[in-house]
Amino acid sequence: MAEVFRDDLHDVTLHVNGAAHDVRVPARRLLSDAIRHDCGLTGTHVGCEHGVCGACTVLLDGRPVRSCLMLAVSVADAEITTVEGLGGDDDSLGPVQQAFAECHGLQCGFCTPGFLTTITAGLRENPTPTREEATEMIAGNLCRCTGYQNIVRSVLRAAEIQAGEQS
Amino acid sequence: MKPAPFAYVRPSSLSEALTALGEDPDAKVLAGGQSLLPLLSMRLAQPSRLVDINGLPDLDHVDVTDEGVRVGALARHSAVLASAEVERVQPLVTLALRHVAHATIRNRGTTVGSVVHADPASELPAVLALLGGSVDVEGPRGRRTVAAEELYVGPLETSLSHDEIAVEAFFPALGPRSGVAFEELARRHGDYAMAGVAALVEVDGDDVVSASAGFFSVCERPTVVDLTCAEDPGEAALAELEPSADIHASLDYRRQLVRVLTPRVLAAATEHARRRAHG
Numbered sequence: 048m049a050e051v052f053r054d055d056l057h058d059v060t061l062h063v064n065g066a067a068h069d070v071r072v073p074a075r076r077l078l079s080d081a082i083r084h085d086c087g088l089t090g091t092h093v094g095c096e097h098g099v100c101g102a103c104t105v106l107l108d109g110r111p112v113r114s115c116l117m118l119a120v121s122v123a124d125a126e127i128t129t130v131e132g133l134g135g136d137d138d139s140l141g142p143v144q145q146a147f148a149e150c151h152g153l154q155c156g157f158c159t160p161g162f163l164t165t166i167t168a169g170l171r172e173n174p175t176p177t178r179e180e181a182t183e184m185i186a187g188n189l190c191r192c193t194g195y196q197n198i199v200r201s202v203l204r205a206a207e208i209q210a211g212e213q214s
Numbered sequence: 215m216k217p218a219p220f221a222y223v224r225p226s227s228l229s230e231a232l233t234a235l236g237e238d239p240d241a242k243v244l245a246g247g248q249s250l251l252p253l254l255s256m257r258l259a260q261p262s263r264l265v266d267i268n269g270l271p272d273l274d275h276v277d278v279t280d281e282g283v284r285v286g287a288l289a290r291h292s293a294v295l296a297s298a299e300v301e302r303v304q305p306l307v308t309l310a311l312r313h314v315a316h317a318t319i320r321n322r323g324t325t326v327g328s329v330v331h332a333d334p335a336s337e338l339p340a341v342l343a344l345l346g347g348s349v350d351v352e353g354p355r356g357r358r359t360v361a362a363e364e365l366y367v368g369p370l371e372t373s374l375s376h377d378e379i380a381v382e383a384f385f386p387a388l389g390p391r392s393g394v395a396f397e398e399l400a401r402r403h404g405d406y407a408m409a410g411v412a413a414l415v416e417v418d419g420d421d422v423v424s425a426s427a428g429f430f431s432v433c434e435r436p437t438v439v440d441l442t443c444a445e446d447p448g449e450a451a452l453a454e455l456e457p458s459a460d461i462h463a464s465l466d467y468r469r470q471l472v473r474v475l476t477p478r479v480l481a482a483a484t485e486h487a488r489r490r491a492h493g
Contacts, residue, residue: 054219074222096215097252111318116251187316
């Protein structure tokens with residue numbers, strides 16, 4: 048008979064986009080899966096599940112991390128931002144999302160949530176990137192449609208939109 | 215691509231962490247997890263228990279003195295990389311960290327974790343070995359300091375025992391007449407290198423009084439070679455190295471990379487040492 052095992056379950060409160068989600072998960076639940084399946088926020092996409100593709104990137108206390116390389120049980124005390132949390136309260140697009148729409152920064156859209164979170168944090172650190180810095184900013188994210196030129200353009204456009212909003 | 219089940223504990227003191235680790239010979243420490251999580255997801259590792267040290271804020275420090283840089287076990291790569299003090303006291307650490315994966319991984323991955331993960335393809339073990347650094351380890355028998363040359367036993371293997379936790383890495387400061395340089399070749403930016411070299415050179419006037427290089431992603435463990443009197447540093451290094459072939463690079467190609475990178479990096483380190491010495 049096959050070995051029967053049972054995971055011990057942990058009660059964890061995940062703070063995602065300003066809302067608290069009480070979830071009961073096994074220790075091995077990846078943060079990416081907890082966000083999608085336990086919190087129901089399917090905007091975060093899961094590509095390679097070993098930290099290479101960047102599709103699952105979320106912000107942990109404002110800094111981009113791979114949610115597939117984190118355990119849900121390990122981040123109970125952190126504030127998580129997913130792609131759902133990047134827009135305005137009235138469902139309007141955030142500046143990076145707006146730039147992607149304007150510059151045709153996505154094709155199939157699978158990688159997009161990871162780019163949006165990464166660039167949002169990147170522009171906070173460097174609000175006026177050069178083209179080269181924009182390229183470096185997205186170097187850890189893969190787009191299998193290979194639409195990188197328009198994504199770089201979107202980074203620069205998002206910087207413009209943000210600068211306009213602040214002036 | 216999901217980890218096998220394991221028990222999880224998140225201690226709030228180092229002694230609790232050591233107890234949790236000592237109770238289970240198959241337990242592993244979780245710090246940044248940027249190397250451990252892929253191993254778990256691919257089921258290349260199946261520890262029965264994870265001891266999460268992220269609840270031990272005392273380990274999250276980067277202390278810089280004239281002696282060198284002390285990095286605590288919870289300091290993320292990004293924090294070490296962002297420190298201007300680290301760059302001033304030991305610029306090789308900063309040079310190497312720029313090549314560790316991508317910024318997103320560096321936000322979570324820890325420098326000490328990378329040092330004791332002992333991946334022969336990773337940058338920091340070679341840097342620690344080249345600089346003659348060390349790791350401070352806490353265990354049931356107290357605290358001890360392990361020199362880098364005693365640390366690396368084989369691929370992904372250190373001389374630490376299962377019930378010990380590496381709490382701090384020490385990178386000695388760069389001397390006033392010494393210089394460093396670093397270069398690696400990877401297929402894509404952020405990938406593991408096919409070969410990489412760090413160099414440390416000391417000069418007296420214009421004369422080189424000592425020169426050595428640390429190699430990673432060449433042999434089965436980080437390897438330091440003394441090249442002080444070498445006329446042909448590339449060949450001299452190869453005589454001391456046992457390169458291995460893998461899917462990323464053939465044996466011949468790795469040898470060629472060592473031949474090309476070694477003199478280039480040594481020259482850059484010599485130039486750096488002269489600039490510092492002439493102040």
